[in-house]
Amino acid sequence: MDKSQEKLLLKWLKSHKKASGHYLSLSVLLGVLTGGALIIQAWLLAQCLHGLIILNMPKSDFAFEFVAFIAIIVLRALLAYARERVSFMAGLRLRQHIREAVLNKLSTLGPVFIKGKPAGSWATLVLEQVEDLHDFYAKYLPQMMLAGFIPLMILVSVFPMNWAAGLVLALTAPLIPLFMILVGMGAADANRKNFTALSRLSGHFMDRLKGLSTIKLFYRGEQEAKAIEKASNEFRERTMSVLRMAFLSSAVLEFFAAVSIAVLAVYFGFSYLGHLNFGNYGTPVTLLTGFFVLILAPEFFQPLRDLGTHYHAKAQAIGAAEALEALLSYEEQTSSLDQEEKSNAATTSHLTPDASNTTSTVINEFVDIKVEELEVMSFDGQRLLGPISFELKANEHIAIVGPSGAGKTSLLNAIMGFLPFRGDIFVNGIALSSVDLTHWRKRLTWLGQEPQLFHGTIRDNVAFANPDLTDTQVIALLKAASAMDFITPLALGIYHTVGEQSSSVSVGQAQRIALARALAHNADLYLLDEPTASLDSHSEQSVVLGLSKAMSLKTSIMVTHRLEQLKEKDRILVLDEGKLVQEGRFEELASCDGLFCHMLNEAMESTLFFDPTFDEMFEKSPLEKNVSKEEDQ
Numbered sequence: 001m002d003k004s005q006e007k008l009l010l011k012w013l014k015s016h017k018k019a020s021g022h023y024l025s026l027s028v029l030l031g032v033l034t035g036g037a038l039i040i041q042a043w044l045l046a047q048c049l050h051g052l053i054i055l056n057m058p059k060s061d062f063a064f065e066f067v068a069f070i071a072i073i074v075l076r077a078l079l080a081y082a083r084e085r086v087s088f089m090a091g092l093r094l095r096q097h098i099r100e101a102v103l104n105k106l107s108t109l110g111p112v113f114i115k116g117k118p119a120g121s122w123a124t125l126v127l128e129q130v131e132d133l134h135d136f137y138a139k140y141l142p143q144m145m146l147a148g149f150i151p152l153m154i155l156v157s158v159f160p161m162n163w164a165a166g167l168v169l170a171l172t173a174p175l176i177p178l179f180m181i182l183v184g185m186g187a188a189d190a191n192r193k194n195f196t197a198l199s200r201l202s203g204h205f206m207d208r209l210k211g212l213s214t215i216k217l218f219y220r221g222e223q224e225a226k227a228i229e230k231a232s233n234e235f236r237e238r239t240m241s242v243l244r245m246a247f248l249s250s251a252v253l254e255f256f257a258a259v260s261i262a263v264l265a266v267y268f269g270f271s272y273l274g275h276l277n278f279g280n281y282g283t284p285v286t287l288l289t290g291f292f293v294l295i296l297a298p299e300f301f302q303p304l305r306d307l308g309t310h311y312h313a314k315a316q317a318i319g320a321a322e323a324l325e326a327l328l329s330y331e332e333q334t335s336s337l338d339q340e341e342k343s344n345a346a347t348t349s350h351l352t353p354d355a356s357n358t359t360s361t362v363i364n365e366f367v368d369i370k371v372e373e374l375e376v377m378s379f380d381g382q383r384l385l386g387p388i389s390f391e392l393k394a395n396e397h398i399a400i401v402g403p404s405g406a407g408k409t410s411l412l413n414a415i416m417g418f419l420p421f422r423g424d425i426f427v428n429g430i431a432l433s434s435v436d437l438t439h440w441r442k443r444l445t446w447l448g449q450e451p452q453l454f455h456g457t458i459r460d461n462v463a464f465a466n467p468d469l470t471d472t473q474v475i476a477l478l479k480a481a482s483a484m485d486f487i488t489p490l491a492l493g494i495y496h497t498v499g500e501q502s503s504s505v506s507v508g509q510a511q512r513i514a515l516a517r518a519l520a521h522n523a524d525l526y527l528l529d530e531p532t533a534s535l536d537s538h539s540e541q542s543v544v545l546g547l548s549k550a551m552s553l554k555t556s557i558m559v560t561h562r563l564e565q566l567k568e569k570d571r572i573l574v575l576d577e578g579k580l581v582q583e584g585r586f587e588e589l590a591s592c593d594g595l596f597c598h599m600l601n602e603a604m605e606s607t608l609f610f611d612p613t614f615d616e617m618f619e620k621s622p623l624e625k626n627v628s629k630e631e632d633q
Helices: 003-015 023-054 059-109 121-131 136-160 164-171 175-210 212-217 221-272 288-329 330-333 339-345 407-416 437-442 460-461 471-480 507-521 537-550 586-590 596-612 623-631
Strands: 369-377 384-391 397-401 421-427 444-446 527-529 555-559 571-576 577-584
Touching: 023 059, 023 136, 023 288, 059 121, 059 136, 059 288, 121 288, 136 164, 136 288, 164 212, 164 221, 164 288, 175 212, 175 221, 212 221, 221 288, 288 330, 330 444, 330 507, 330 586, 369 407, 369 437, 369 577, 384 421, 384 527, 384 571, 397 407, 407 555, 444 507, 460 507, 471 507, 507 537, 527 537, 527 596, 537 577, 571 586, 571 596, 577 586, 577 596
Parallel strands: 397 555, 397 571, 444 527, 527 555
Antiparallel strands: 369 384, 369 421, 571 577
């Protein structure tokens, strides 16, 4: 990491310290009060020893000093406790602020962006890296202030009594931060590499854990174990590198502090022996002066030692801040067109809409969508789809088909506001960029090919978007989704617990529960991405029938590879390599030579091979009929 990047990250870290509120200032104040109490305590102790040893005064004369000394010990303990609590609260508020900002940002960027990294990497970012900011705000920043205040207070107290001792302290103090900086120059980069290795290890391990059955079936267990071992060793080496720097930094600080204290002890020793006679403004060096300075000498370096101890927190925070800053400023860095591109663009550019910067425009009960010269972009600026134009009328049902990678799912994600795009998407004549996305998404029902069920009961999952549903309504929805055939035999029925990652149900069962949840939303626009991909033919027919009833007075867009479901659709859009190559009704597309007809023929041939009854569901296309006539002739 170069110095300019490190400075930017440090500036970013300091810009967020206001999230800690008044706790940072209060922590510094308590530290200064602790330092003042320490100076008073040292003065009382030195005065008592000087009076008892040198002046032979009776102990009763120091009753007040003794009581004050005990009181200050108690006061310092209370101040230290209060400072620890206040510092913790400063770090806690900061972590809450950053974690909330990260989660809000991920929510804004949407699921498509999140899928760009393994789940383990996001877990490391949200948990580990945010946690590693705590010491920077709770300890390092307050200690930076105290490292200047407390030594200055001690120098102000020492110089009037002995200028030589004050000069020794003043000259040796800069050596500690100097060497601390030299030792810590590579600490931030080491921590950054450590976090990278941890993210890689977390993501790698979670991916392999989820795909354990595949690894076993392909006999890749040993190779994957070696890969995890390699990632673990890399993380271990990075961690040890960080620890080496931390220990080296502490050793350097302790060395120079010990040398400085030793110089003071030698100076006072030779002064008491009469070999040195300077530094005390022309008067003999008293035991009071020597004890006072020597008691304060370790405390003079203590704030600097503490700063050195917490210096690794700065490097740790800078390493953690790199990924956090990149995420929180992602939209500004990657989502905006430069001025030249804007001036050359023929269409208006709309990036991923954000509810924070959109108007409060809402959508009427019906949904009419118009797409003009739409280009859907990935988050790194690559074009995934387009330019395409089409219109979806209210209560119309269209299907989107095409080869894998044609851009079908990308189109749905753009309509939901999860992907940036150029061109225009109008909802009831209103640009999507000016629509309140929260309100817009409440009008949508989305069902994908990888259903996500949450840990809880089946009832909880079905009523996820509508908690007020009764058991009777939940059962009706599950029946519409053809899910009750496997739920009824369960001992707890709809109160059967679904494990994490849908572990207690099959993929097909999870798909039907997710369909019941989608039906419960009662939305105005249905977005369906392979809704029957994991179902058998019998369940598929039941689900299609349930969807048809639910969507009879709604608007829908369905992405599918199962062409037998398309005869009842109002229109079919055929995508290929990100372009709209065909559009029309089933009969029109099946009767002309084109991509849809070829896909239809391939589907019929593959299905006929496994299912002789397919021809009862599907009539041959006119193109096939002509081919058959020619063959007969």
